[in-house]
Amino acid sequence: MIDFLPDDTPELRAWRAEVRAFLAEVVPGGMHFDYDFDESPEGWEKSLDFWRKVGAKGWIGLTWPKEYHGLGRSAIERWILWEEFANWPAPGFPVIGHAVSWFLLRHGSHEQKLRHLKGIADCTILWGEGYTEPSSGSDLASLTTRAHRDGDDWIINGQKTFGTAAHQCQWMAVFARTDPNARPHEGISCFLVPLDTPGIQMLPMHNMAGGQQNQTFFENVRVPHANLVGDVNQAWSQIWFHQGGQNLDQPGHAPDVMEYRMLRTLKEVFTFCRETKRGGKPLIEDPVVRLQLAELVEGMEIIKLQSFELHSTLVNGTAEGWNPLGGVFNQIHYREFWPHFAQVCMDIVGPLAQIEGGRWAQLQGRIEHYFRGSFGNHAGGTAQLKRMTAATRGLGLPR
Amino acid sequence: MAIDFHFDEQQKLIRDSAREFFRKHCPPAAVRAAAKATEDFPAELWAGMADMGWLGITVAEEFGGLGASFLDLYVLYPEMGRFLVPAPHLDAVVVGAGLVSALGSVEQKQAILREVVAGKLLIAPALTDTGGFGAEDITTEARGANGGYVLNGTKLLVMAAGAANLLVVAARIAGAEGVSLFLIDAAAPGVAREKLPNIAGYPLYAVTFTDVSVGAEGLLGEAGGAWPALEAVLDKAAVLQAAMVAGAGERVLEIAVDYAKNRVQFGTPIGKHQAVQYLCTDVAVAQRHTALLALHAAWRIDRGLPVAREASLAKAMAAKAAAVMTFSAHEVHAGIGFMEDYDLSMYTRRAKHWESHLGDRRHHLERAIALTLEPAA
DSSP states (O other), rough: OOOOOOSSSSSHHHHHHHHHHHHHHHHHOOOOOOGGGGGOHHHHHHHHHHHHHHHHHOOOOSSGGGTTOOOOOHHHHHHHHHHHHTTOOOOOOOOHHHHHHHHHHOOOOHHHHHHHHHHTTTTTTOEEEEEOOOTTOOOGOOOEEEEEETTTTTEEEEEEEOOGGGOOOOOEEEESSOOTTGGGGEEEEEEEEEESSSSEEEEEEOOOTSOOEEEEEEEEEEEEGGGGGTTEEEEEEEIIIIIIOOOOOSOOOOOHHHHHHHHHHHHHHHHHHHOOEEEEGGGGGHHHHHHHHHHHHHHHHHHHHHHHHHHHHHOOOOTTTTTTTTHHHHHHHHHHHHHHHHHHHHHHOOOGGGGGGSSSOGGGGGGHHHHHHHGGGTTTSSSHHHHIIIIITTTOOOO | OBBOOOOOOHHHHHHHHHHHHHHHHHHHHHHHHHHSSSSSOHHHHHHHHHTTTTSSSSSGGGGGGOOOOOOHHHHHHHHHHHHTTOOOOOIIIIIIHHHHHHHHOOHHHHHHHHHHHTOOOOEEEEESSSSSOOGGGGOOOEEEETTTTEEEEEEEEEEETTTSSSEEEEEEEETOOBBBBEEEEETTTTTTEEEOOTOOOOOOOEEEEEEEEGGGEEEESSSTBBHHHHHHHHHHHHHHHHHHHHHHHHHHHHHHHHHHHOOOOOTTEEGSSSHHHHHHHHHHHHHHHHHHHHHHHHHHHHHTTTHHHHHHHHEEEHHHHHHHHHHHHHHGGGGGGGGGGGHHHHHHHHHHHHHHHSOHHHHHHHHHHHHOOOTOO
């Protein structure tokens, strides 16, 4: 039955109230901290403190099985939790622990789940991304980091790059080539690697929005065979395609945090337009500005509804008339719209929008910072890559 | 059933039977023939739709309808878009009969709705005088006379006025504020109907009223008070128009993808080229966005939630999609898509009508931002 209402029972409404009460107690007034674009030690400290409190409630692993440090709750409860967190706002969950949890739940051994999900569930272990390499971005399957078997261990050699906040992490999920003779997609394995293992060196890369990403070098890094996830040589189909292709491993989709960041930014721009005169009249009365704002509202509404569609697909299966690869189509819009949104906000605020801080900065320079951050829209694959995936896998065009 | 995109069993049944019915009765040849015919639309098609119960899905049971939900009606619309159904359901039933349902007295409903549902009476809404979409674009004047009114003015883009028995005319009563609606016999003295040749091949008319007399009983709703109800009915129609665009988009996408897979140039299917793949994804993305906004707005109508803003977002997106989808599909096709006997061109012609019908993108974006910035307005 067509429905867009997440909390349609008294129990779910009570759950939302419980989440909101928790937020009011733990982060009154909300906390704006995006580790992608912010490297302040104070922000990190407060963010980790917040997520450990969430972890203490059991809410990080809300939908995981109870056997593996979860609460066994429903996908819709997770939706409501994330909607409240995004709207409050709570700081973003640090790095890729959720993705790791989904693939561990799907492909991990009993021991791996018991051990590694604990650190994610209480936010004591942060996981960094060890997929991208300097020469393997969109074409991830061309990666050259090698792992070879040595008795009960694997020895990893190679280099990973762009690891967002990896320097804050204790573990990394590393994709490495384990069969150099197989076809590119059929010789990759996934390893769980503690970042304090001898032979690992990390160098910082600073992105243009103030976040730290990292180069990670692996020189004869030894990990036990027990740290291999899933089948040897099968990481591409078992893990990457599910993450990069679409989020099949998730129990359900949650509202997009990005939409709420945009909403906050847009509300600030609304206020700016009401309070600022240009050409002798308030900007908010300028018909061109109003059309610009309307198109931003439209694009954000689509991001919101895309989340609903993906959630329905993951929970109830693909409805007729909707492409089974809806998640990939969602990513096209998100990646194209985000920088457009930032560009239009800069345009409306005008020339003073370029001032980063100080008394003459508009909206404390937040639009300028947001604009810089929007060039991070490629994480997980560019819009162009998503279009290629959508065209070939989604529409059936030849590869 | 929190967050679900699956139609319920009844809706699936209506959708599937609509798809079968239109597949049988509206093949491309029939759509082309209807556009060239002198009659406004094929009478047997309309009679068939009446037999299926589709002219009264949301009409109350006491007036001969099914009294079903808006989503039950909604599922017809992607199918009508896909098959380019040459029948004025949106204008005659959703707007015309919708206005009678919303504003009519019990007597008016009794006299009109049962006949509409049976396919025996056709209503043509005659709304805009200028091509504009707001209340201010309604300028036809109704002058009080002899306890009734005398109308003068010209209504444009009136759908199926030639076949209509009854016109719902939006006018302003001289010396009074607001918009009023009148039910006028299409054959009344002083009513002149002039068919407008148009890009879509639709039966669109200019209807001129020269000293047309109507009694006080011809007033539909309160004098000067029709606009809010008219706006609400037009919101529903706008959502269905968006659903029609989304359904047509599914077919346009199929046509473009099939062609890209099979057309070989430079020794390879053109669909292997990224430039062509991106054009196909442009069609798919625009279709998807329209379907998302339309379905959400329809759900809000079904739930009785405020919908003006969402309806406008849906229609604004549909207007953009109608242009983007057909343009991109033509880019994929090049020469063959330009030919009248290739199906794509049928969609392109009608898409241009859908783009502005019930409000163009600019109108609906202006409305959506006004409702976002000033929700009370």
